[in-house]
Amino acid sequence: MKPSFTFRQWLILFTVQFATLL
Numbered sequence: 001m002k003p004s005f006t007f008r009q010w011l012i013l014f015t016v017q018f019a020t021l022l
Helices: 003-021
Strands: none
Touching: none
């Protein structure tokens, strides 16, 4: 499991959450 993949997945998840919040 690469840290880059985890970071990217977390970033996407955060963006989706933010978009949903708005």
